[in-house]
Amino acid sequence: MNELTLTCPYCGGIVPANTTTICPDCHEDLSPLIHLESEHLIRYNEGLALAREGRLEEAKACLAAALAHKESFAPAHILLAKIHAKEQRWPEAQASIKRALELAPEDERARLLAEEIQKAAQEAEIRRQEIARARRANAERLLAASQRDALKAFGLGVGLTAFAALLISWLGGGKKRHG
């Protein structure tokens, strides 16, 4: 976890902003300044809390706000990639983790997550292809069956028509004989 320090604008002293909002040298309250400096961290923490509660849409909005304040904040990209992965939005997840790795190429956690997303995306693609294939096979089977049924119906129709014509001609011949 990075140490957030800032320079006191009143006295020039160094303030450990992770732990305090009061300048240790001049005792000025720097909380508004630390708020502005840590806006991306505050939004990230909110996003993380919402993601843990399963409120993924709200979490994404918070992370977008965090990135609007500091686009180079890699943990927000990582968390966003995880949320997209949870939602199985693989292209978005891959884009987010790619940006995280650009910003933090040494981050082992991000690298593992990228591999995981890549694997999951491939598996999802294979599954999608299998499902598509199965659907296509099913559709072809149904088509063939329907074609067979149509042929059968046609044959039956032709037979019935021939039988009816024969019956009519036979009945017509009988009347002439009686007459």
Next chain:
Amino acid sequence: MGRTFDFEDPFYPVPPAAVDANPAVAIRDLLYRVARLEQSLGEQRVQAIADMKEILLELVSLSDDITNIVERWGVATKAQEAALIGSVIALGRKIVATLRHHRVEPIDTIGQPLDPETSDVAGTEANEHVPAGVVLREVQVGYKWPQGLLRRARVIVSSGPAPNAQAEETSGVAQAQGSADEAATDKHTSQTNER
């Protein structure tokens, strides 16, 4: 789907006071503070200028006193007196140097038309050589400084030639012209004789 997609990342520590802070309110307060400080600074500056003016006026007055002392003393007859007057003059020069350092400069009035912006008339005097309204001499030297006028000058102004003097002057001019003519005639005569 493995554990990697769990949201087990740690929170970033941010002090609660910073999370709850409202920067807009803080900036507004800060601007009020700056405005108050600016106002106070302006008032202090005006006061400082007034104080400075007071001190410089006292210095100018001191310089006038020294000038008067030196003028009244006249020529020193004893060595001790000469040394004393020398010290007084040196003190006067120091004061003048201090005034110059603060960019206090005397106003040039003598021989100039009266400027009511910088000078008050202490009196008038008839003078046949100086036109009316022109400053003859200063009763009190005026000074200016970077902030404007430090002290007004008090001056004696010429009222032009006196009426009887004017008449005298006219007759005098006529006489002078007559004598000049006579001289020219004499000169011409002597030149002719020489030839």
